[in-house]
Amino acid sequence: MSGHVSPVSLYITIFMALMVLTAATVGAAFVDLGQFNFLVAMIIAGFKASLVIWYFMHVKYASNLTKLTVATGLFFLAILLGLFLVDYGSKALTPMLPPLS
Amino acid sequence: MSNAVVHAGGHGHAHAEHPALQHHFDTMGQQKEAAVVGMWVFLLTEILFFGGLFAAYMVYRIWYFDAFAEASRSLSLFWGGLNTAVLIGSSLTMAMAVRCAQTNKRIATVNWLVLTMILGTVFLGVKVIEYADKFEHHHVPGYNFQWAEAHEAPVAGAEHAPSAEVAVAEGHRELSLNADQLQLTTQIYFSLYFTMTGLHALHMIIGIGIMLVITWMAWKGRFDEQYYTPVEMAGLYWHFVDIVWIFLFPLLYLVERHV
Numbered sequence: 001m002s003g004h005v006s007p008v009s010l011y012i013t014i015f016m017a018l019m020v021l022t023a024a025t026v027g028a029a030f031v032d033l034g035q036f037n038f039l040v041a042m043i044i045a046g047f048k049a050s051l052v053i054w055y056f057m058h059v060k061y062a063s064n065l066t067k068l069t070v071a072t073g074l075f076f077l078a079i080l081l082g083l084f085l086v087d088y089g090s091k092a093l094t095p096m097l098p099p100l101s
Numbered sequence: 102m103s104n105a106v107v108h109a110g111g112h113g114h115a116h117a118e119h120p121a122l123q124h125h126f127d128t129m130g131q132q133k134e135a136a137v138v139g140m141w142v143f144l145l146t147e148i149l150f151f152g153g154l155f156a157a158y159m160v161y162r163i164w165y166f167d168a169f170a171e172a173s174r175s176l177s178l179f180w181g182g183l184n185t186a187v188l189i190g191s192s193l194t195m196a197m198a199v200r201c202a203q204t205n206k207r208i209a210t211v212n213w214l215v216l217t218m219i220l221g222t223v224f225l226g227v228k229v230i231e232y233a234d235k236f237e238h239h240h241v242p243g244y245n246f247q248w249a250e251a252h253e254a255p256v257a258g259a260e261h262a263p264s265a266e267v268a269v270a271e272g273h274r275e276l277s278l279n280a281d282q283l284q285l286t287t288q289i290y291f292s293l294y295f296t297m298t299g300l301h302a303l304h305m306i307i308g309i310g311i312m313l314v315i316t317w318m319a320w321k322g323r324f325d326e327q328y329y330t331p332v333e334m335a336g337l338y339w340h341f342v343d344i345v346w347i348f349l350f351p352l353l354y355l356v357e358r359h360v
Contacts (some may be wrong), residue, residue: 003203005200005204012193015189022185025126029358031359037357039139042348045351052192052340052347055196056192063137065134069140070141071149073144073149074148077148077149077152081155085159086161
């Protein structure tokens with residue numbers, strides 16, 4: 001029982017997409033989008049990461065158990081970053097920023 | 102074949118047991134599934150490991166955005182971009198190595214693995230160039246850290262050296278932090294820079310070490326289309342390291358480039 005063998009053309013396509021997206025993230029950084037610069041950079045990075053996970057790491061062809069395992073990790077990462085920022089964000093209401101000498 | 106008794110009437114035992122099949126697994130497929138899930142569980146701990154650093158980065162970036170923007174502009178976009186391309190390329194060669202192992206191409210597997218290791222070494226070489234540059238410019242956190250360049254550093258006895266005016270003169274927007282505050286807060290950025298890229302580089306060194314073993318095993322003919330799990334696991338690890346860099350690159354190099 002061997003795993004799914006992806007065609008070489010798929011890997012080349014994913015590689016090209018990753019390179020184009022890298023150029024896109026650099027290009028987007030030089031455009032003043034205000035607060036959205038960060039959001040755009042993270043959306044592009046998230047999309048690149050998804051391509052790597054889905055095709056290079058074969059999660060697309062993996063079992064539901066493996067897919068659930070991957071999703072669990074991303075879920076807990078979301079909790080870590082989300083609640084962390086909610087915590088620190090709400091503290092901005094009080095003088096929280098450490099004083100600079 | 103004791104399994105044949107348990108699985109009487111089942112299929113998949115037409116041929117002799119694969120030598121790589123451990124006695125506590127019924128089939129090669131089951132054995133591979135266990136390895137894949139186990140590897141992903143390990144990678145999840147790694148995601149949360151780096152996640153803690155990303156969380157620390159986020160808070161300090163929000164607090165001292167101007168310092169992060171200024172410090173980020175001092176990084177070389179050329180080296181950072183080149184390294185991103187090199188690492189994405191190494192992910193492609195790694196995927197090809199796994200594919201060749203799946204299709205039982207021994208020499209091709211070894212060649213793709215060697216190419217992946219070469220690209221990984223190129224990445225680390227570029228990182229050495231970048232780190233050396235940081236040491237030269239006193240951008241390494243610690244006693245000798247000095248944010249302002251020597252020629253624009255406050256002269257002893259001078260009343261003040263408003264970096265905001267310097268920045269505006271250079272065509273940048275006015276910063277909310279003065280020279281002393283930048284000296285403190287850019288150090289936080291570089292602490293995170295060295296911790297995150299250093300931890301990432303350590304993972305790359307470990308990855309190359311793993312690949313050396315895998316390459317040797319492939320050369321010895323340990324793998325075939327039934328059993329290539331070690332190559333696939335090394336691939337998962339390498340792609341994970343690539344993903345970390347996919348996020349590190351915009352976070353560290355592209356904080357605010359448009360001014």
